[in-house]
Structures are given as structure tokens and as C-alpha cells.
Amino acid sequence: MKKLVLIIAILTFSLGFSQTEKQSKIGIANGLIKSYNTSDFEELYSLFSKHYQEGKSLDDVISYFKRYQNAFGNIIKLNAAYNDKGFVKFPFQFEKENKTLVLKFNADNKLDYISINK
Numbered sequence: 513m514k515k516l517v518l519i520i521a522i523l524t525f526s527l528g529f530s531q532t533e534k535q536s537k538i539g540i541a542n543g544l545i546k547s548y549n550t551s552d553f554e555e556l557y558s559l560f561s562k563h564y565q566e567g568k569s570l571d572d573v574i575s576y577f578k579r580y581q582n583a584f585g586n587i588i589k590l591n592a593a594y595n596d597k598g599f600v601k602f603p604f605q606f607e608k609e610n611k612t613l614v615l616k617f618n619a620d621n622k623l624d625y626i627s628i629n630k
Contacts, residue, residue: 536621537593537600537615537617537621538593540559540615540617540621540623541590541593541600541602541613541615542590543555543559544556544559544613544615544623544626545587545590545604547559548577548580548581548586548587549586549587551578551581553570553573553574553577553578554570556573556577557570557573559622559623560573560622560623560624560626561618561620561622561623561624562622563618563624564622564623564624564625564626580606580628583608584606584607584608584609584611585606585607585608586606586607587604587605587606588605588606588607589604589605590602590604590613591603591604591605598616599614599615599616599625600614600615600616600617601613601614601615602614602615611628611629611630612628612629612630613626613627613628614626614627614628614629
């Protein structure tokens with residue numbers, strides 16, 4: 513009986529932890545979208561890991577996202593995320609077209625990778 517209670521407690525903790533982690537990643541994606549829609553690219557840049565920032569300057573990030581804003585407008589809807597080989601993918605809707613936001617998080621829930629795909 514004690515083993516059963518212990519197993520249930522461990523499973524409950526594990527499920528709760530994974531839900532919290534998932535919510536945290538959704539929160540980061542929502543923060544990224546808010547920063548994108550308000551053209552606050554410095555705030556958006558702060559979501560990136562130090563490793564990612566070493567490879568991409570703030571000017572690179574501004575140029576990348578402004579190109580999407582000019583072509584497709586703001587992001588108006590974020591759909592449920594799914595995992596694919598270590599990447600978290602969020603189908604979403606620009607004002608003019610549907611795309612997929614592809615993110616990879618490090619252990620500190622900072623972004624190590626970002627891409628906007630068809």
C-alpha cells in the first residue's frame with residue numbers, strides 16, 4: 513500500500529512539473545509575440561540565451577522580425593504547441609498568412625533557436 517501511494521505521489525509530481533514547464537514555454541512564446549507585435553525587439557532579444565545572442569546581434573534580430581512584420585503583419589493567433597525532436601512548434605496566424613513558430617529552449621527556458629516556417 514505504501515508503495516502504491518509513493519508511486520501515485522511521484523506520478524502526480526511529474527505530471528504537475530511537465531504542465532508547469534509547458535505553461536512556462538507558452539508564456540515565453542506569448543511574450544515573444546507581444547514583443548513582436550509592439551516592435552519591442554530589445555525585449556524580444558532578451559528572451560534569447562547568451563549562446564544565441566553570441567551568434568545573432570540585436571540588429572540581426574530586428575532585421576529578421578521587421579521583414580516578417582512588413583510582409584505578413586502582426587501575429588493574431590497562437591495555436592497549441594507540439595514537440596518535434598527537441599523543438600517546440602507553435603502553429604500561428606499572421607494577419608496575412610499562417611506559419612509555424614519553431615523554438616528550442618535551453619535548461620533555463622531561454623531561447624536557443626527560433627525560426628518561422630510555413
